[in-house]
Amino acid sequence: MSGFFERLLGRSPSKGSGSTAKERLQFILVHDRINLPPERLQAMKAEILEVISKYVSVDREDVDIFLEQRDRDSLIKAEIPFSGITDQDEARKRLNQPSAAGDDTLDDG
């Protein structure tokens, strides 16, 4: 996540305001094109993470969910590393849990 925002905020090596303009536009247009403001994107990311966490243990520090452009098409990419589950009981509990709540969340999202 942090790497993505650093790229967007122009902390990558750049000189004049021309490259700032380009980076700002790339950020704005990703959101404009899918009509999803940054705050809503944050809410969506949190919800995605919540759903995944119902099934597997996630290493939240290294999660990266971001929008990407391929020509003029937008797509969402997610890198969500699992954290190793050492507790076997915990794993069994997850497997036996009814997944109805998780399905609802997916449908609403």
Added chain:
Amino acid sequence: MGAKVVTVTSGKGGVGKTTTTANIGVALARMGKKVVLIDADIGLRNLDIVMGLENRIVYDMVDVIEGRCQLRQAMIKHKQFPDLFLIPAAQTRDKTAVSPTDMIQTADKLRPEFDFIVIDSPAGIERGFRNAIAPADEVLIVTNPEVSAVRDADRIIGLLEANNKGPGRLILNRVKPEMIKKGEMMSAEDVTDILAIKLIGIVPEDEGVIPSSNSGTPITLNENSRAGQAFRNIARRLNGEDVPFMQLTESGGFLQRITRLFSGGQSE
């Protein structure tokens, strides 16, 4: 068949749509093409004054649509080019006086007689824009290397795609090579990277543009103007010719500048 209908639009106002329309029209006429320009900015007409034809208007687009005159009567012939015509916008009405269907019907009547029909769109994304793109075979999006203009261009490209008129080709107007060199202005490559559409022209900022509209003589008639050259190149590309982009960021003589900058404006 017949004419190709080309609409010039931008989203944002003041980026040079009318100047571009006038210059492309004149440049195509210079090439011997039969051209009619239509001002689709009902209520805020300007193409007539930029073309130097404002004193010869008797009838306008709305008169044609409402049946007060024949289409032929609203077509003003250019002084210098007998195969270049202008259909002016009404000045005292608003955009609702014309519908997209009216525009399609008018263009269809003109198609058999012309090689190009060039429509000057109003700014914005409302009725006037929808009127202007309705008959278009190709849309040219004019923008400046400036954040607000590029953002609006992106919105326009999205709307063109939604209306099956996209993606169109881009004209980057008012480019200042000196500022690009200093890193204080986005380059043509930056803008095509962002918008992901093809470029049809890069027009340098040129102090001759305002005097040319002051006198109603489009700058493309000035052989020595770089902006004029850029508009002539756009006209040739519209006509299907493969014309290299002007090299703006390197110093050197005029001929050296007209070397290949890059082929398509973007990777495909």
